Amino acid sequence: MRAVLLPVLLAALACAGCGSADSGATAARARADRFDGRRAFAELRREVELGPRPAGSKVLRKLAVRLKNELPHGHFENVPHHPGLRNIVGSLPGKKPAVVVAAHYDTKNLPGFVGANDGAGGTAAVLELARVLKKTKRPAGAPALRFVLFDGEEATNDKADFVLTGLRGSQAYARRHADELRAVVLLDFVANQQLRIPREAGSDPHLWSRLRKAAKTVGVGSTFPAGDVQGEITDDHTPFTRAGIPAIDLIDFDFPCWHKTCDDLGAVSASSLDRSGEAVLELLRTWR
Numbered sequence: 087m088r089a090v091l092l093p094v095l096l097a098a099l100a101c102a103g104c105g106s107a108d109s110g111a112t113a114a115r116a117r118a119d120r121f122d123g124r125r126a127f128a129e130l131r132r133e134v135e136l137g138p139r140p141a142g143s144k145v146l147r148k149l150a151v152r153l154k155n156e157l158p159h160g161h162f163e164n165v166p167h168h169p170g171l172r173n174i175v176g177s178l179p180g181k182k183p184a185v186v187v188a189a190h191y192d193t194k195n196l197p198g199f200v201g202a203n204d205g206a207g208g209t210a211a212v213l214e215l216a217r218v219l220k221k222t223k224r225p226a227g228a229p230a231l232r233f234v235l236f237d238g239e240e241a242t243n244d245k246a247d248f249v250l251t252g253l254r255g256s257q258a259y260a261r262r263h264a265d266e267l268r269a270v271v272l273l274d275f276v277a278n279q280q281l282r283i284p285r286e287a288g289s290d291p292h293l294w295s296r297l298r299k300a301a302k303t304v305g306v307g308s309t310f311p312a313g314d315v316q317g318e319i320t321d322d323h324t325p326f327t328r329a330g331i332p333a334i335d336l337i338d339f340d341f342p343c344w345h346k347t348c349d350d351l352g353a354v355s356a357s358s359l360d361r362s363g364e365a366v367l368e369l370l371r372t373w374r
Contacts, residue, residue, distance in 0.1 A: 087239070087274065087321035087337065088248040116364040117305035120218055120371075123360025129210035130277060130359065133191075134202045134351055140195035141238040141254070142170040150174055150237075153191065156213055157233050158220050165258045171237040173255045176216055180230035183268040185373065187212055187231060187366070190239030190255065190274070190322055198347045202354045207277030208336075209235055211363050218367060225374050229268060234259060236322050248320055260325035269293055270333035271366060272323040278341050281358035284314035286339075288324065290332035297334060300372070301365035309361045336362060 133139070139146040150172065154160040157176025165171035174191070177184075189208025193201035200206075216233045238254030249257075269290075276283070285294045301310045316339055323333035343349040 087319050087335075088241075088252070089317055089319050089339065116361055118303075118364050118368065120222075121214055121360060121363035121367045122218070123356045123363060125217075126210045126214040126359050126363060127277075127354075127356035129213055130202060130206045130354065131351060133206040133209065134200045138195070138197075138199055139191070139193045139201065139205065141192040141240065141242075146192055146237075149191070150235075153209070153213065153235060157216050157235075163259070163262070165237055165255050168238055168254050168258075171254060173237055173259055174235040175259075176233040178216075178219060178231040178233075180224070180228045182230055183266055184230035184232050185370070186234050186267055186270040186326075187215055187370065188234040188236060188256070188270060188272050188322060190236040192237055192240055194240045194345050195242070196345065196347070199345070200347075200350055202350050203275050203278045203341060204344065204349055207275065207354060207359060208273040211273045211276055211359060211366070214363055215367055215370065219370060222371050224371055227374055229373055231370065232267075239322055249324070253320070253322060253325060256322035257325045260329050260331075264326065264329040264331060267326070267331050270323055270326045270331055271297075271369070272321065272333065272335045272337075273362065273366065274321060274335060274337040275339065275341050275344075276336050276362035277354040277359040278338055278343075279353060279355045279358060281309055281338055281355075281361060282340065283310050283336050283338050283362065284316045285310075286321075286335045286337055287315055287318040288320075288327055289334035290327070293332045293334050297336075297365060297369050300368035304364045304368045306361040306365055310365065336366070 236255030241252035
């Protein structure tokens with residue numbers, strides 16, 4: 087992902103370490119216990135222990151097979167014009183058009199970068215959401231759900247337009263399926279310690295309000311602070327918002343280890359993953 091406004095990124099990095107002031111989000115514990123944060127964190131750890139997983143690499147392709155097999159009705163969709171890249175898609179039945187729950191599963195192609203938060207966190211959350219929702223009775227008329235893990239999110243050339251060299255998987259999926267979708271919920275930075283996720287300016291306000299209501303219901307409202315908006319970020323939700331589809335991006339961009347090797351197991355927590363997961367699960371399981 088890339089911040090649209092450079093000052094937003096600089097402010098985020100300047101704020102690194104100020105998370106101690108966010109005692110509410112840090113101390114919050116979900117009242118609900120449907121999303122298994124420990125199980126999700128075990129998946130996160132399993133991915134991190136594979137090491138770097140850049141798009142097109144052998145290790146990522148091997149991981150992709152396991153992820154596909156763990157999603158309901160999992161299958162691959164190749165990414166056109168990018169040989170070797172493939173999105174992973176699972177689904178649960180419901181009323182059309184569908185709601186997409188997504189993350190990217192590749193990591194930045196940097197030496198020693200294992201992407202505990204930036205890659206593994208969102209992927210682990212999507213897998214756990216799929217596992218729970220597969221067994222959950224949802225309301226009559228609930229939407230069909232698609233669980234999509236995007237390949238090729240990280241840019242191949244940081245000096246070029248990010249949209250041109252990144253977002254390869256999400257752009258391909260939006261081009262192919264936009265007319266089948268009613269909304270997109272993207273999980274990106276959802277596992278870092280001192281988790282605090284304000285609304286990203288490019289995220290649909292109405293859909294974000296629904297997420298905040300769900301978060302409050304399960305007791306983690308402070309993780310999604312009311313009235314707090316961060317600058318617009320170009321991310322995997324962008325191809326969908328540009329296609330007119332309501333989408334939200336769960337991303338704590340005050341993450342000091344963005345694209346740094348310190349984005350390892352010491353930068354994330356099972357508690358953070360549980361809080362973000364419980365909020366999204368409540369949103370999805372009650373969606374009519």
